[in-house]
Amino acid sequence: MNWSGLESLLSGVNKYSTAFGRIWLSMVFVFRVMVFVVAAQRVWGDENKDFVCNTRQPGCTNICYDHIFPISHIRLWALQLIFVTCPSLMVMAHVKYREGKDKKYVELHHGSHLYVNPGKKRGGLWWTYLLSLVFKAGFDTSFLYILYRIYHGYDLPRLSKCSLDPCPNTVDCFISRPTEKKIFMLFMVVSSALCIFMCICEMIYLIGKRITKLMRVRQENERLLFAEQHELAIMAPPRTQYRKTDPTAESQMSLNRREKVREAGVTTTL
Amino acid sequence: MSWPALYTQLVGANRHSTSLGKVWLSVLFIFRVMVLVVAAESVWGDEQSDFTCNTLQPGCENVCYDQFFPVSHIRLWCLQLLFVSTPTLLVAMYVAFRNHRDKKRLLQEVELETLKRRRLPIAGALWWTYACSLVFRLLFEGGFMYALYVVYDGFHMPRLVQCDQWPCPNLVDCFISRPTEKTIFTVFMATASSICMVLNMAELAYIIAKAVTR
Numbered sequence: 001m002n003w004s005g006l007e008s009l010l011s012g013v014n015k016y017s018t019a020f021g022r023i024w025l026s027m028v029f030v031f032r033v034m035v036f037v038v039a040a041q042r043v044w045g046d047e048n049k050d051f052v053c054n055t056r057q058p059g060c061t062n063i064c065y066d067h068i069f070p071i072s073h074i075r076l077w078a079l080q081l082i083f084v085t086c087p088s089l090m091v092m093a094h095v096k097y098r099e100g101k102d103k104k105y106v107e108l109h110h111g112s113h114l115y116v117n118p119g120k121k122r123g124g125l126w127w128t129y130l131l132s133l134v135f136k137a138g139f140d141t142s143f144l145y146i147l148y149r150i151y152h153g154y155d156l157p158r159l160s161k162c163s164l165d166p167c168p169n170t171v172d173c174f175i176s177r178p179t180e181k182k183i184f185m186l187f188m189v190v191s192s193a194l195c196i197f198m199c200i201c202e203m204i205y206l207i208g209k210r211i212t213k214l215m216r217v218r219q220e221n222e223r224l225l226f227a228e229q230h231e232l233a234i235m236a237p238p239r240t241q242y243r244k245t246d247p248t249a250e251s252q253m254s255l256n257r258r259e260k261v262r263e264a265g266v267t268t269t270l
Numbered sequence: 271m272s273w274p275a276l277y278t279q280l281v282g283a284n285r286h287s288t289s290l291g292k293v294w295l296s297v298l299f300i301f302r303v304m305v306l307v308v309a310a311e312s313v314w315g316d317e318q319s320d321f322t323c324n325t326l327q328p329g330c331e332n333v334c335y336d337q338f339f340p341v342s343h344i345r346l347w348c349l350q351l352l353f354v355s356t357p358t359l360l361v362a363m364y365v366a367f368r369n370h371r372d373k374k375r376l377l378q379e380v381e382l383e384t385l386k387r388r389r390l391p392i393a394g395a396l397w398w399t400y401a402c403s404l405v406f407r408l409l410f411e412g413g414f415m416y417a418l419y420v421v422y423d424g425f426h427m428p429r430l431v432q433c434d435q436w437p438c439p440n441l442v443d444c445f446i447s448r449p450t451e452k453t454i455f456t457v458f459m460a461t462a463s464s465i466c467m468v469l470n471m472a473e474l475a476y477i478i479a480k481a482v483t484r
Contacts, residue, residue, distance in 0.1 A: 002307055005274060006300070048447065050317055058324040059445035063429055070450040078309040079458075086300060097289075166324070166430075166443060 003033050004267055006085060013088040016095055016119045018130075020202035021088075024136075024195060028085065031191045036077055040184050043177060044074045050176030057166055064162035064173045070150060080143040084195070085199070086235060087132035087139075094128045095119050123205075137199040140192050147189070154189055156182045271426050280355055283362035286396070287388055290473040294466060297353070302460045306347055310455045313448060314344045320447030327439055334444045340421060342450070347459060350414035354466070357403035357410075362398045366388060382451035397481060404474045411467050415460060425460055427452040 007029055014022050047069070053061045098118040105114035121129050148154060158178045163170040175181070277299055284295050317339070323331045354385045369386055392400055419425065427449040446452075 002273075002304070005277070006304065048320060058322045059443060062320065062322060062445040062447050066429060066448055066450050069448075071454050072313070072448075074453060075309045075313060075451065075455075079305065082300060082304060082308070089296060089300075093292075128325070236380075 003037055006082070010085055010088055013092050016091055016121070016259075017088075018121075018202060020198055020205060024198045024202070027191065027195060027198065028081070031216070032077075032188065032195075033081055033185065035191075036081065037076075040077070040188070041074060043180050044072060045068065046176055047072065051173065051234055053171050053173040054165075055164065055167060057168055057171075058069075058160075060164075060167040060171060060175070064160075064167065064171065067162060067164055068160050068175070073147070073151075073188075074184060076143065076147060076150075080140065080192070083143070084136055084137040087135040089161065090132045091125070091129050094125055098125070117188075122142045125209070126164075126206070130203065133199050133203050137196050137203075140196045140199070144189065144192055144196075147185075154182075155174075156185065184257070204262050239251055273307065276355055277303075277360065278354075278430060280358050281300045283365065284341045286361060286365060286392065286400075287358075288392070288473055288476060290469055290476060294469045294473070295358075297462065297466055297469065298351070302347075302466075303351055303458065305455075305462075306351070307342070307460065310347070311344055311458070313451050313455055314342060317342065321444065322447075323433070323438070323442050323444040325438060325442045327437055327442075330433075330435075330438040330442060331444070333435045334431070334438065334442065337433060337435055338431050338444070338446075343418070343422075343456060343459075345396075346414060346418055346421075350410070350463070353414070354407055355444055357406040358405050360406075361399055364396060368396070392480075393484075397477065401474065401477060404470050404477075408467060408470050408474075411463055411470070415463055418456075418460075422456075424475040425453070427456065463479075 010025065014025060017025070048065060051061065051065045053062070053064050058189075072126065095118055098115055100115055102115045102118055106112070156178045158175065160173050160175070161170050162173050273313045280295060280299075282405075284292055318335055319333045321331060329352060360484055368390065390396055429446060429467070431444050431446065432441050433444050
């Protein structure tokens with residue numbers, strides 16, 4: 001199980017994402033995972049061997065290394081990438097659950113489907129998708145914050161001074177390849193920030209789309225209610241007997257409003 | 271035989287699990303196997319070469335390393351993950367046995383492939399096999415976590431250990447490489463293991479409750 005396994009697992013998610021989601025996924029896999037595997041791991045490869053302290057005291061180098069690098073950047077980024085890509089699996093699980101429900105419905109009702117399109121982001125799936133975006137942005141932000149706190153602001157000095165036991169005095173310790181590490185750290189931080197920005201844009205887009213749809217539906221409802229109450233029968237919608245429970249099919253009016261219009265129409269005509 | 275091959279085997283058996291079982295498999299492979307392969311193995315990579323003791327006595331470092339690390343964390347976790355995945359193969363074996371038996375018993379000629387594609391309900395002998403597999407998973411998880419706790423005296427990795435085994439001349443200070451990072455990963459793997467145990471217990475309670483109400 002490695003990065004290619006995770007990538008194949010997540011490529012299925014693309015079908016259910018918005019355009020922003022697809023760009024986000026490509027960004028994560030090209031700019032973050034690939035750079036991580038192909039470049040960053042090599043830069044940090046010799047970090048322990050080439051960490052040198054100006055002392056011959058055995059154990060001093062180990063202790064100073066442990067103090068300066070409580071957790072290596074590489075491991076932190078590996079965990080960050082794993083955590084950030086997982087919320088998409090929540091969306092996939094929800095779609096699979098809907099498909100399972102649909103299959104059972106088809107078996108019971110001889111061919112008619114419960115969901116016209118199980119992958120359409122209406123009803124519960126919209127909330128799952130929004131929640132997955134919140135988690136993605138949340139994980140990315142918390143890992144960036146952890147990195148900031150551990151390394152005192154994305155800083156990687158060439159020289160650090162260390163005076164822990166068993167080091168005899170204050171000892172100079174030198175990190176290997178600090179400039180290259182700093183460049184890669186800034187690259188990973190900037191790409192994380194861009195991914196967070198994309199998540200926020202996608203959230204705004206989803207919420208904005210929903211709000212405009214609700215406003216449009218409300219305007220349409222008011223027009224139709226007016227038509228019903230003033231007996232403009234030509235403009236009123238046909239009274240349907242069948243109760244639709246499929247949130248993924250196109251509908252001009254939301255279900256609750258349709259029922260209220262029907263009741264209102266019945267009382268006025270009586 | 272490698273982790274991806276094991277994953278394909280388990281995903282096949284997973285069709286007959288409950289939703290909790292499917293969540294368990296994802297947690298197992300993403301948060302445990304993947305973290306082990308991608309991150310933890312490199313943390314423990316140089317554990318012996320960077321284990322330094324404050325002595326020039328030949329053999330002292332080797333002996334002290336052996337005393338404090340009888341089994342490496344990485345090997346214990348690999349064994350744990352393998353043992354924990356095996357009970358699911360029990361379920362897969364039973365399902366294969368059922369498919370072959372049903373093919374022989376059914377009067378009309380049915381293809382083995384169509385039998386393989388159907389999803390058996392968790393009832394009867396399959397219920398017992400599944401419940402046994404859950405109990406074994408719990409036992410293996412608990413057993414390995416306890417073994418790790420006992421061998422390493424808790425989940426914390428000290429910076430300094432003192433050793434006076436022969437041929438070390440006196441009490442000698444030995445320094446472990448990257449103790450903080452190792453502690454972080456030990457705690458992470460222990461947490462993931464506990465989450466898997468909770469999922470298994472919940473799944474066991476769910477199938478027992480479902481069987482009792484039926």
